[in-house]
Amino acid sequence: MRRYIVDMDAPAADLAHRLVEAIRPLGRCIVAYSGGVDSAVVAYAAHAALGDGALAITGSSASLASGELDGAIRIAQAIGIQHETLATDELADPQYLRNAPDRCFHCKTELYSKLEQEATRRGIEFILNGANVDDLGDFRPGMKAASQHRVRSPLADCGLDKNAVRALAKHWGIEIWDKPATPCLSSRLAYGVAVSPERLSMIDQAEAALRTLGFGNLRVRLHENDLARLELSLADLARMADAQLRSDVAAELRRIGFRYVTLDLEGFRSGSFQQLVPMEELTRFSQPSRA
Numbered sequence: 001m002r003r004y005i006v007d008m009d010a011p012a013a014d015l016a017h018r019l020v021e022a023i024r025p026l027g028r029c030i031v032a033y034s035g036g037v038d039s040a041v042v043a044y045a046a047h048a049a050l051g052d053g054a055l056a057i058t059g060s061s062a063s064l065a066s067g068e069l070d071g072a073i074r075i076a077q078a079i080g081i082q083h084e085t086l087a088t089d090e091l092a093d094p095q096y097l098r099n100a101p102d103r104c105f106h107c108k109t110e111l112y113s114k115l116e117q118e119a120t121r122r123g124i125e126f127i128l129n130g131a132n133v134d135d136l137g138d139f140r141p142g143m144k145a146a147s148q149h150r151v152r153s154p155l156a157d158c159g160l161d162k163n164a165v166r167a168l169a170k171h172w173g174i175e176i177w178d179k180p181a182t183p184c185l186s187s188r189l190a191y192g193v194a195v196s197p198e199r200l201s202m203i204d205q206a207e208a209a210l211r212t213l214g215f216g217n218l219r220v221r222l223h224e225n226d227l228a229r230l231e232l233s234l235a236d237l238a239r240m241a242d243a244q245l246r247s248d249v250a251a252e253l254r255r256i257g258f259r260y261v262t263l264d265l266e267g268f269r270s271g272s273f274q275q276l277v278p279m280e281e282l283t284r285f286s287q288p289s290r291a
Contacts, residue, residue: 027050029054063107093106127149129153232267
């Protein structure tokens, strides 16, 4: 697939046409579809280009946050693309469970291997993911896994960054155009703290409880000794000045199973554990920038 340098100020309709036409020659494809805005835009474009020749598949496992699968199904139905779920078994992989900085490599290897099997069974050559240009030149073990399978990244190949992707989603009326990123639950575990279904459930329950209390963009990071480090938006950090609210939050997280509940004064930051990744790992799994 040809790669483009894109004028991000171009009208969304022009970017939409470019993306759809880039996918059209593929004939048939499987979209690795998480239900996030990036993969939803790829699913929409693939359906527009290929109709029933496009199939969206969502990997389902204990690492998927509650409600995410239902949301993915709802958006796929709104788009009109054929959609299926596929059970993945990354929690059976000791390399994944040990939760080293390359954890995402093993998760995506499991996903793409199973998608390749599905593609082969159905006579489909191409698998599309939702990586955009902002995912390049960064620590992305999952992109390394994609490079070892027959996966294409049409958003990145068309030169689209996250802002352009959101503009496209809004242009196409995809309701989650402004949805915050929702990576898998394992990304909340500090590197070296083993992944387990019990810990993933604790994180999932804690984040759901905080949202019930009105907190928005957040992460519950789990460290050794069942310590919870809460990353909240700056507005929600200010709310935590209320002593009763702090007490309610701490009590709920202790009920879920956390022994310690702490508040990160720097607030929410996506991928905050990456600052702990050794330089050799950063070099090994970084993607070349196309700037």
